[in-house]
Amino acid sequence: xxxxxxxxxxxxxxxxxxxxxxxxxxxxxxxxxxxxxxxxxxxxxxxxxxxxxxxxxxxxxxxxxxxxxxxxxxxxxxxxxxxxxxxxxxxxxxxxxxxxxxxxxxxxxxxxxxxxxxxxxxxxxxxxxxxxxxxxxxxxxxxxxxxxxxxxxxxxxxxxxxxxxxxxxxxxxxxxxxxxxxxxxxxxxxxxxxxxxxxxxxxxxxxxxxxxxxxxxxxxxxxxxxxxxxxxxxxxxxxxxxxxxxxxxxxxxxxxxxxxxxxxxxxxxxxxxxxxxxxxxxxxxxxxxxxxxxxxxxxxxxxxxxxxxxxxxxxxxxxxxxxxxxxxxxxxxxxxxxxxxxxxxxxxxxxxxxxxxxxxxxxxxxxxxxxxxxxxxxxxxxxxxxxxxxxxxxxxxxxxxxxxxxxxxxxxxxxxxxxxxxxxxxxxxxxxxxxxxxxxxxxxxxxxxxxxxxxxxxxxxxxxxxxxxxxxxxxxxxxxxxxxxxxxxxxxxxxxxxxxxxxxxxxxxxxxxxxxxxxxxxxx
Numbered sequence: 135x136x137x138x139x140x141x142x143x144x145x146x147x148x149x150x151x152x153x154x155x156x157x158x159x160x161x162x163x164x165x166x167x168x169x170x171x172x173x174x175x176x177x178x179x180x181x182x183x184x185x186x187x188x189x190x191x192x193x194x195x196x197x198x199x200x201x202x203x204x205x206x207x208x209x210x211x212x213x214x215x216x217x218x219x220x221x222x223x224x225x226x227x228x229x230x231x232x233x234x235x236x237x238x239x240x241x242x243x244x245x246x247x248x249x250x251x252x253x254x255x256x257x258x259x260x261x262x263x264x265x266x267x268x269x270x271x272x273x274x275x276x277x278x279x280x281x282x283x284x285x286x287x288x289x290x291x292x293x294x295x296x297x298x299x300x301x302x303x304x305x306x307x308x309x310x311x312x313x314x315x316x317x318x319x320x321x322x323x324x325x326x327x328x329x330x331x332x333x334x335x336x337x338x339x340x341x342x343x344x345x346x347x348x349x350x351x352x353x354x355x356x357x358x359x360x361x362x363x364x365x366x367x368x369x370x371x372x373x374x375x376x377x378x379x380x381x382x383x384x385x386x387x388x389x390x391x392x393x394x395x396x397x398x399x400x401x402x403x404x405x406x407x408x409x410x411x412x413x414x415x416x417x418x419x420x421x422x423x424x425x426x427x428x429x430x431x432x433x434x435x436x437x438x439x440x441x442x443x444x445x446x447x448x449x450x451x452x453x454x455x456x457x458x459x460x461x462x463x464x465x466x467x468x469x470x471x472x473x474x475x476x477x478x479x480x481x482x483x484x485x486x487x488x489x490x491x492x493x494x495x496x497x498x499x500x501x502x503x504x505x506x507x508x509x510x511x512x513x514x515x516x517x518x519x520x521x522x523x524x525x526x527x528x529x530x531x532x533x534x535x536x537x538x539x540x541x542x543x544x545x546x547x548x549x550x551x552x553x554x555x556x557x558x559x560x561x562x563x564x565x566x567x568x569x570x571x572x573x574x575x576x577x578x579x580x581x582x583x584x585x586x587x588x589x590x591x592x593x594x595x596x597x598x599x600x601x602x603x604x605x606x607x608x609x610x611x612x613x614x615x616x617x618x619x620x621x622x623x624x625x626x627x628x629x630x631x632x633x634x635x636x637x638x639x640x641x642x643x644x645x646x647x648x649x650x651x652x653x654x655x656x657x658x
């Protein structure tokens with residue numbers, strides 16, 4: 135039966151206009167790319183990824199010129215990002231102060247830019263075929279890793295919707311402690327290539343590739359080096375659900391603080407309390423009296439609170455999106471400029487800094503949002519000390535940058551902590567994707583992840599990314615639980631992306647082995 139299906143698909147490719155005619159092919163690529171959104175949270179149909187990638191590959195190999203290969207890949211990328219990051223429109227439309235048409239255009243510009251990276255992958259693959267054997271598709275995984283690296287680096291980077299995140303809660307996610315999300319992305323591309331070659335070559339042995347990969351993923355947890363340490367910690371993550379439209383009004387500073395204080399009452403018996411990003415809307419040096427009083431309450435209760443706050447360095451007049459620690463800590467009581475803090479390093483363009491601000495700020499409120507003039511913290515910072523526990527922290531968008539999170543992870547790190555304010559994105563799929571990324575970081579580094587947000591999704595996730603406790607969105611509530619701490623170091627924590635890149639090179643070797651510099655007759 136499978137042979138019959140394969141033969142039918144091959145006949146479609148050879149005789150029908152759907153993938154051989156560029157107009158039909160590019161239209162279908164837009165649709166296939168658009169369907170990628172269903173692979174990610176909240177839909178979580180990760181099985182779609184290798185199928186949709188294989189469809190893209192079947193179109194790619196029909197390209198007769200580099201231009202066709204580039205356009206085919208670009209159309210796939212446009213569909214992928216238009217549906218996948220459509221949540222950006224919510225913040226632009228609701229808080230950007232622009233007419234609807236301009237809000238849509240700005241979102242489309244972002245998506246058209248992001249689609250350049252899959253297009254570059256298609257172009258590079260086509261050009262590389264002159265160095266390839268008859269299995270030139272095997273060069274694509276390493277090309278894909280290169281272009282995805284560029285997407286996560288160029289213009290500060292936007293690594294959202296990387297392929298591996300679609301597998302966070304699925305079987306392939308078991309490989310995260312060994313090869314990271316980047317390695318899972320690589321394997322998804324390898325599986326897609328095996329499906330495409332099964333159809334193109336009409337040879338079923340290529341299906342052994344996904345069987346082997348899924349078998350390895352299934353058994354991977356049996357070889358885990360992460361074990362319970364024998365310690366536990368009680369945590370309370372406070373979700374204030376403060377309206378974004380009111381949050382930064384000066385008259386709201388005290389009511390905002392009161393909201394969090396009221397929700398926290400009754401949880402001072404926990405080892406650790408966490409408030410989300412910029413929960414305290416006072417500028418830190420302007421709130422020393424309020425913070426000192428809270429610090430004394432925490433010390434009296436023998437607990438610790440970590441909160442997001444805006445820090446102003448009076449020596450340089452620089453603002454920082456920060457986390458501070460109050461209450462029990464090894465360095466004594468909180469005081470302004472206490473070094474037991476974290477300053478956000480990876481800032482969000484437009485939201486936290488504005489490039490060419492002298493030109494852009496006067497154009498529209500979008501380029502003059504509250505708190506959009508931050509300075510960067512250091513890329514590597516000491517772990518936070520909270521009531522004797524060691525915590526690797528990050529703020530909001532940073533959790534998508536795996537290399538940065540790993541660089542701040544230490545062998546004695548006991549918890550991962552991310553705080554965020556996803557109120558900007560309303561009831562869209564953006565916050566769900568954001569949570570999915572945070573859970574992947576937990577799996578990669580083998581540590582529980584605490585995630586505190588203003589209006590969701592707040593929760594605690596164990597070292598395998600499983601949900602321990604989770605709050606619904608758009609509610610004012612507290613996520614309270616006991617977290618089992620673990621010890622040990624994952625392969626990814628030790629070696630980072632190196633295993634994935636080595637694997638990509640190994641996959642590419644058969645594509646280069648048979649011919650060097652000579653164009654092969656069949657380029658698939």
